[in-house]
Amino acid sequence: MTDATYSQTDDRKAKRNVAILVIAQALLGAQMPMIFTVGGLAGQSLAPNPCFATLAISAIVLVSMLSANPMSWIMQRFGRRAGFWTGTLGGTIGAAIAAYGLSQASFTLFIVGSAFTGMYMSAQGFYRFAAADTASDSFRPKAISYVMAGGLVSAIIGPQLVKATVDVSVIPFLGVYAAIVAINVVGSLLFLALDIPKPPVPSHDAPRGRTTWEMLTTPTIAVAIIVAMVSYSLMNLVMTSTPLAVVGCGFESSTAADVVSAHVLAMFIPSFFTGHLIARFGVRKIMATGLVILAAAGVVGLQGVELENFFIALVLLGIGWNFGFIGATTMLAGAHQAHERGRIQGMNDMIVFGGVTLASLASGGLMNCSGGTPQDGWTAVNLAMVPFLALAGAALIWLVLRPNED
Numbered sequence: 001m002t003d004a005t006y007s008q009t010d011d012r013k014a015k016r017n018v019a020i021l022v023i024a025q026a027l028l029g030a031q032m033p034m035i036f037t038v039g040g041l042a043g044q045s046l047a048p049n050p051c052f053a054t055l056a057i058s059a060i061v062l063v064s065m066l067s068a069n070p071m072s073w074i075m076q077r078f079g080r081r082a083g084f085w086t087g088t089l090g091g092t093i094g095a096a097i098a099a100y101g102l103s104q105a106s107f108t109l110f111i112v113g114s115a116f117t118g119m120y121m122s123a124q125g126f127y128r129f130a131a132a133d134t135a136s137d138s139f140r141p142k143a144i145s146y147v148m149a150g151g152l153v154s155a156i157i158g159p160q161l162v163k164a165t166v167d168v169s170v171i172p173f174l175g176v177y178a179a180i181v182a183i184n185v186v187g188s189l190l191f192l193a194l195d196i197p198k199p200p201v202p203s204h205d206a207p208r209g210r211t212t213w214e215m216l217t218t219p220t221i222a223v224a225i226i227v228a229m230v231s232y233s234l235m236n237l238v239m240t241s242t243p244l245a246v247v248g249c250g251f252e253s254s255t256a257a258d259v260v261s262a263h264v265l266a267m268f269i270p271s272f273f274t275g276h277l278i279a280r281f282g283v284r285k286i287m288a289t290g291l292v293i294l295a296a297a298g299v300v301g302l303q304g305v306e307l308e309n310f311f312i313a314l315v316l317l318g319i320g321w322n323f324g325f326i327g328a329t330t331m332l333a334g335a336h337q338a339h340e341r342g343r344i345q346g347m348n349d350m351i352v353f354g355g356v357t358l359a360s361l362a363s364g365g366l367m368n369c370s371g372g373t374p375q376d377g378w379t380a381v382n383l384a385m386v387p388f389l390a391l392a393g394a395a396l397i398w399l400v401l402r403p404n405e406d
Contacts, residue, residue, distance in 0.1 A: 013195060014135040018143050020193050021127045024084070025150025026157065028187035029124060031091060031180045033158030033264045035060065035117065037257050038166065040244050040364070042173040046107040054364030056098075056114035057240050061360050063118025064125070065353035071122045072346030079198040080130045081191045087123020088188035090116045092181055099177035113177075120184065125349050128326075129341075132333045133196050141283075141330045145275030148268060148326055155264030159257040166253070209340040212347055223399040224331040225348050227287050229355040230392035231324030234294055234385050237359035237366075238301070238317050239263060241381045242310065244367045248374025249305045259310050266318025274326045283331045288396055290323030295389050301382035305375050313382075324392075 036057065044053035067090075075083035094116030101109030127150075131143040165175035215221050242263070243256040278286050297316035303309055336344045366384060367377035 011136050011139045014131070014133075014139055014143055017134055017194060017196055018131050018146050020190055021131050021147045022150035024187060024190050025124070025127055025147055026153035027190070028088065028091070028120070028183060029151050029154035030158040030161065031095070031117075031183050032121065032124070033155060033260055034162050034176055034180060035114075036239055037159060037162050037243055037260045038173045038176050038253075039114065040240060041247065041253060041256075042102065042110065043107070043364075044244065044368075045172060046102075046105060046110055048107065050368040051365050052107075053244060053368055054240050054360055056111055057236075057363070058357055058360040059111050059115040060118045060121055061236065061353055061357040063115045064121040065118075065350050065357055067119050067122035068125070068349035068353060069346040071119075071126065072343070072349070075126060076341070077198075080126070080133070080196045081194050083126060084123050084130075084191045084194070085188055087120040088184045090119025090123075091184040094118075094120070095177045095180035095184065099174055099181070102171055102174045102177065122349065122353070125353075126345070128329055129333070129345050130194075130196055137334075138279075140333060141278045141326075142275035144329055144333065145271045145273075145278075145326055148274070148322070149271035151268035152265060152271070155261055155268055158264065159261035162257050163254055209337055209343075212343055215336060215340060215344050216347065218335065219399055219402060220331060220335045221344065223395045224328045224335065225351050226395045227291070227324055227392045228328035228332070228348065229352045230388045231290060231294065231321050231328065232352050233355035233359040234388055235267075235317055235321040235325075236356045237363050237384065238297070238381060239314070240360050240363040241367045241378065242314060244364075245305065245374050245378040245381070246307075246310055248367070248377070251307065255307070259307075259314055262311055263314035263318045266315040267322055268318075270319055270322040271326065274322060275330075278327060278330055283327050284396065284400055286323050287327035287331070288393075290320045290325070290327060291389055291393050291396070293320035293323065294385065296320070298382045298385040298389075302379060305378055 039056045040054045043056040044050060047053055047055065071083050071086065074086055094113045096113070097116060098110050098113030101113055127147050128144045131147040132140045135143040161179050162176055165179045166173060168175035239260065242259055246256040246259055247253055274286065293316055297313045297320055300309060300316060301313040332348055362384065363381065366380040367374065370377055370380040
C-alpha cells in the first residue's frame with residue numbers, strides 16, 4: 001500500500017471523527033453560551049457583593065484550568081472517549097447543583113455547581129486536538145477548523161434555549177440549567193461513535209521526547225501558547241462583561257442573549273475558511289490578523305454603549321478570537337511529536353485557562369467596582385485589553401524576526 005493510500009485511509013477515518021466532533025461541539029457546546037449569557041446575571045442576583053457577579057464564570061474557568069492536565073492524562077491513558085465522558089459527567093453534575101443552588105437562593109451552591117461545569121469546559125477544549133489525532137498533515141488545519149465551526153450551531157442553539165427556558169420557572173434561570181442537564185445526558189451518547197485509537201503504551205526504550213520545560217521554551221510552542229492565552233482571555237473578559245453591560249445600560253436580558261449569540265456566531269463562522277486561510281497565507285499571518293481584529297473590537301467598544309457598539313464590538317471580538325486561537329492551536333499541533341502530545345496539550349490548556357480565569361475574575365470587578373456606572377465599567381474592560389494585546393503582538397513579531405532554528 002502506498003503512502004498516498006495510507007493518507008487517504010487516515011483522512012477517511014479523520015473525516016468520520018470530525019463529523020462526530022462537529023456534532024458534539026454543536027450540541028454539547030451549546031451549554032457554554034447558555035452559561036456565559038446567564039451566569040453573570042444569575043450570580044449578580046445571588047452574590048452578597050456585586051463585585052462577585054462573575055465568580056461563577058471564574059469558577060468554571062478555574063476548574064477547567066485545573067482539569068486540563070488530569071483530562072489530558074485520562075485521554076492519554078484511556079482514550080479520548082473516556083475523557084469526553086468525564087467532561088459530560090461533570091457538566092451534568094454541575095448544572096444540577098447550580099439549579100439546586102438557584103432554587104435555594106444559595107450563592108455558594110451555585111458556585112460549586114459552576115465549578116463542576118469546568119470539567120466539561122476542559123474536555124471540550126480537547127475536541128480540536130482530537131480532530132487532529134487521525135488527520136494527515138495536510139488535513140489537520142482543516143480538521144481543527146471544521147470542529148471549531150461546530151460552534152456555529154451552538155451559537156444559535158444556546159441563546160435560543162436561554163430565551164425558551166429562562167422564564168419557564170418562577171425561579172429565574174432555573175430552567176436554563178435544567179436544559180443543560182439534558183444536553184449533557186443526550187450529548188454524551190455521541191462519543192460511542194468516535195473512532196480514535198488509544199495512544200500506545202510506550203515501551204521502555206521508546207523516545208520520551210523533550211521535557212515539559214524544553215517544550216515550553218521552544219519558541220514556536222511558547223508563542224503559540226501566549227497568543228492562544230491572550231486571544232481566549234480577552235475574548236472571555238469582554239464576553240463575560242457584556243451581559244452585565246448590556247443590561248446595566250438599560251437593555252433587556254433577551255437583548256444581551258442576542259448580542260452573545262452574534263458574538264458566538266462570529267467566533268465560529270470563520271472556521272469554515274480559517275483552515276484554508278492558514279494553508280494559503282501561513283499560520284503566523286492569520287494569528288497576527290486575529291490580534292489586529294481583537295484590537296479593533298476594543299476600539300469600537302470604547303466608542304460608546306449604544307446597541308450597535310455592543311454588536312459590532314462583540315462580532316469583531318469573535319472573529320479575532322477565531323483567527324488567533326485556531327492559528328495558535330494549529331501552530332502548537334505541528335510543533336510536537338505524538339509521544340509529547342499529552343504533556344504539552346495539557347500544559348497548554350492549563351496556561352491558557354489560567355489566563356482566562358484571571359480575565360473572568362477581573363470582568364466582574366472591572367464592570368461593577370471600577371466606576372460609578374456600567375458605562376465606566378465597560379470602558380475599563382476595553383482598556384484592559386491593551387497590555388495583553390501588546391504582549392501577544394510582541395511575541396509574534398519576535399518569532400517572525402528570529403532565525404528559524406526550532
